[in-house]
Structures are given as structure tokens and as C-alpha cells.
Amino acid sequence: MSLFKKLFGAADSKEEKETENIYNSQHDLPKVPVDERFMLNFKKNGGKFIYCENLDEVKEQFENILEENDWFESEVMCFEPKLHILLDENKLEHANVKNPIFLFASCENLIADEGSIFLSSNQLKQNKPNQLPSNIIILATTSQIIESTSDGLRLIKRKYEKNYPTNITTIKYFDKAKEEDFLQYGSTPKNLYLLLLEDL
Structure with missing residues (x-):
């Protein structure tokens, strides 16, 4: 050699x-469990996370958010009739609103590897992220936490079979972008609260 x-x-x-x-x-x-990974990444992105053990806690924490931000008797963007009861209980207007203070919605899934919220036309109709209010409250369950966006797309395909929702998007940034952070270029940061209900 x-x-x-x-x-x-x-x-x-x-x-x-x-x-x-x-x-x-x-x-x-x-390996970090999927729920822990979601929480770490979600908080790193600037999201505000509130864990709720039952529906009574969801109601209480929702009211705390309203009080903290002085959002009582405000206009709210909400396209899901199942969520209207919580808005009605707190005298929040959600029909034909002109200047909504926040969006109140559920979501398709919570994406662990990005710490993002996976949404579709079921929650947003045809509104793009930049057309949404800058404040968002999301109500989700622990069983909705999944690994990745591709898992979310597979679940949508399985769940809806033929009537696929449109306008599928993720919201990932919950803080104002730093000037030097090119990864957030073109994104619309939102002030986002996540009410996470334990259902497992």
C-alpha cells in the first residue's frame, strides 16, 4: 500500500x-415526547399556552384572557357555531362584525416539530393569515398534537374523505419578527393564546 x-x-x-x-x-x-416538543416549540415561537383539565377551566381561562386584554363586549371573528356559546355567555358580538378584536377558533391539529397551529377553511373560511385580527384565541385538545405538517395533511385526508377543506395553512410566529430574522420574512405574527383541553 x-x-x-x-x-x-x-x-x-x-x-x-x-x-x-x-x-x-x-x-x-x-426522544422528547410529542406533547412536550409541541409546548417547547410553541413557547419558543412566542405563543401563550394555557392548560385546562376540563371545560369549566376553559371557560374560566377564556374569561381571564378577556379581562387581561379588556376585550369584554368586543366584536369577534368566529366561524364555528360550536364555539358561539362561549362568546354569547360573555356578550361578545360575532355576527356580521366589521372590526373584530380577535379570532376565536378551534384548529385541525397542533404541529409539534414546528410549534405551529394547523388551520383550514373550517376555522378561517377563505381568510388568509394577513386578513385575520392580530389577536387569536385557539381552543384545542391534547389529542390534536401530532408530529408534523405531513401527518396533519394525512389526517385531513382520512377525516374528511371527499369534502376536503380548502385554505389549509399553519400559523407559526406569535412575536413580532426581528429585523435580522429572514426566516419570518413575509409572515404575519399573531398575538396567540392556546387553550389546551386535556382529553386523553
Whole structure:
């Protein structure tokens, strides 16, 4: 074997060992559960997370958000009749509103690897994120937390079979973008509260 091969052969095997060690160390780390990963990424994105054990806590925390922001007797954007009872109980106008203070909605899923909210026309009709109020309250359940957007698309396909919702989007940024953060370019940051109801 020539000196050239010995030198480069040794270098190759050393490089392979280093790569193998990095790979193994990454895979030896315990995998963070999907719900924890969602919460960490969601908070990192600037979202406000409120855990609720039951529907009474959901009502109480919803009222706390209204009080904190002085949103009582405001106009609200909400397209889901199942959520209207909570708005009616708090005297919030949701029919034919002109200047809604916040959007109140459920969601399709919560995406763990991005810490994002997965929405569709079921929650937004045809409104794009930049057409929504800057304040959003989302009501979701722990069973809606999934790994990735692709999992969300598969679940939508399975859930709706033929009547697929349109306007499928994710909302990911909940803080004003920093000037130097090009990853948020073109996004519309929202002041977002998540009421997460335990259902597992």
C-alpha cells in the first residue's frame, strides 16, 4: 500500500468514526415526547399556552384572557357555531362584525416539530393569515398534537374523505419578527393564546 493510500485511508476512517460518534450521540438522547416538543416549540415561537383539565377551566381561562386584554363586549371573528356559546355567555358580538378584536377558533391539529397551529377553511373560511385580527384565541385538545405538517395533511385526508377543506395553512410566529430574522420574512405574527383541553 502506498503512502498516499495509507494517509488518506487513515483520514477516511478517522472521519467516519467522528461522523459515527456524532450520529450515535444524537440518537442516544432520549426522544422528547410529542406533547412536550409541541409546548417547547410553541413557547419558543412566542405563543401563550394555557392548560385546562376540563371545560369549566376553559371557560374560566377564556374569561381571564378577556379581562387581561379588556376585550369584554368586543366584536369577534368566529366561524364555528360550536364555539358561539362561549362568546354569547360573555356578550361578545360575532355576527356580521366589521372590526373584530380577535379570532376565536378551534384548529385541525397542533404541529409539534414546528410549534405551529394547523388551520383550514373550517376555522378561517377563505381568510388568509394577513386578513385575520392580530389577536387569536385557539381552543384545542391534547389529542390534536401530532408530529408534523405531513401527518396533519394525512389526517385531513382520512377525516374528511371527499369534502376536503380548502385554505389549509399553519400559523407559526406569535412575536413580532426581528429585523435580522429572514426566516419570518413575509409572515404575519399573531398575538396567540392556546387553550389546551386535556382529553386523553
